[in-house]
Amino acid sequence: MKVYLDHAATTPVAKEVLEAMIPFFSEKFGNASSLHAYGREARKALEESREKVAKLINAEPEEIIFTGSGTESDNLAIKGIAFLHRKGHIITSSIEHPAVLETCHYLQRKGFEVTFLPVDKYGLIDIDELEEAIREDTILISIMHANNEIGTIEPIEEIGKIARKNNIIFHTDAVQSVGKIEVDVKKINVDLLSMSSHKIHGPKGVGALYIRKGVKIEPVLHGGGHEKGLRSSTENIAGIVGFAKACEIAGSRMEKDAEKMMKLRDKIIKEVLKIEETYLTGHPTKRLPNHASFYFRGIEGESLVLMLDSKGIATSTGSACSSKKLQPSHVLLATGIKPEDAHGSLRVTLGRENTEEEIDYFLGVLPQIVEDLRKISPMWYKSK
Numbered sequence: 001m002k003v004y005l006d007h008a009a010t011t012p013v014a015k016e017v018l019e020a021m022i023p024f025f026s027e028k029f030g031n032a033s034s035l036h037a038y039g040r041e042a043r044k045a046l047e048e049s050r051e052k053v054a055k056l057i058n059a060e061p062e063e064i065i066f067t068g069s070g071t072e073s074d075n076l077a078i079k080g081i082a083f084l085h086r087k088g089h090i091i092t093s094s095i096e097h098p099a100v101l102e103t104c105h106y107l108q109r110k111g112f113e114v115t116f117l118p119v120d121k122y123g124l125i126d127i128d129e130l131e132e133a134i135r136e137d138t139i140l141i142s143i144m145h146a147n148n149e150i151g152t153i154e155p156i157e158e159i160g161k162i163a164r165k166n167n168i169i170f171h172t173d174a175v176q177s178v179g180k181i182e183v184d185v186k187k188i189n190v191d192l193l194s195m196s197s198h199k200i201h202g203p204k205g206v207g208a209l210y211i212r213k214g215v216k217i218e219p220v221l222h223g224g225g226h227e228k229g230l231r232s233s234t235e236n237i238a239g240i241v242g243f244a245k246a247c248e249i250a251g252s253r254m255e256k257d258a259e260k261m262m263k264l265r266d267k268i269i270k271e272v273l274k275i276e277e278t279y280l281t282g283h284p285t286k287r288l289p290n291h292a293s294f295y296f297r298g299i300e301g302e303s304l305v306l307m308l309d310s311k312g313i314a315t316s317t318g319s320a321c322s323s324k325k326l327q328p329s330h331v332l333l334a335t336g337i338k339p340e341d342a343h344g345s346l347r348v349t350l351g352r353e354n355t356e357e358e359i360d361y362f363l364g365v366l367p368q369i370v371e372d373l374r375k376i377s378p379m380w381y382k383s384k
């Protein structure tokens, strides 16, 4: 049996998405900047896609800029504000995705000051600490909506209110939350919001940045002036059409999918926690409907992932981006988990196609794998 339980890393392209894309690789190959019929056809597809993506987050189409990825959207948002101001102070959290964290580190090297807010044991930032961190020269607050490693959902409505009250631009990385839980830019006072196509059954290499009407940013890519001059590059029409289709599908079935995944998620959490010395990471309830994450004392997450893989089950330890490093995840450490425990982390992230049968298969093989790994683990005997 092959079971894919790593949807926070990427998702399969939905059948309808692929079908929508195919004509744009062949007969509808036009450049959206061209004046002729081929160009107009591409332009029309581009603008219809913009409407669909906007609709999923209750934005206006003209507030959506297409990019090449979630990473690019994060870079454009943060550097876009930083480069506009030339100097200043940025507030972010210590559990951001590397696309935000490393952009902030880069800006620190370029002379900007950055506060990395701590989080509690569930991965939540503290609203009072956020308020205290605000300075005269704060130009941006960038706090993610939902965390990719531990699934925790941050209080972004409250963050938005504080940002608004203090007249500071608020960016959120919503790559993990869009399409899974309600994201309504008219309800949250967010100015900039990053999305990525391949996390919601769209193709890889496409993203979007929501930019609230009236908010000014500098471009990162300079060139032909595409996307209102904010993202020069001939538009990836096929990718954008696929992303839009993925948004449309996600929007139409979000509640139903969330309910189904949440049931499976809760079963996973309940059963996995029966294994001794096993702990949930992230928040018990304020978490993504498709996200379960744990650590198992005394074992290596890498070994666990490989043993599960040998049974046909795809999971991850920490984040997919950091799993090749041998350092424990910065997110788990920020929640106060000891480094030796953080090494034993496992992330199980569901998709709408997962079945109860698949989950039962996973739950059936996991306890024995954990026991076998502990039998050969010096860390396990030391902790006893």
Ligand SMILES: *Cc1c(COP(=O)(O)O)cnc(C)c1O
Residues within 6 Å of the ligand: 008, 009, 068, 069, 070, 071, 072, 074, 097, 099, 144, 146, 147, 148, 173, 175, 176, 196, 197, 198, 199, 205, 206, 207
């Ligand atoms: C996957 C992910 C990204 C990066 O998106 P890409 O499209 O893969 O570049 C950014 N932020 C979060 C929270 C993610 O999960």
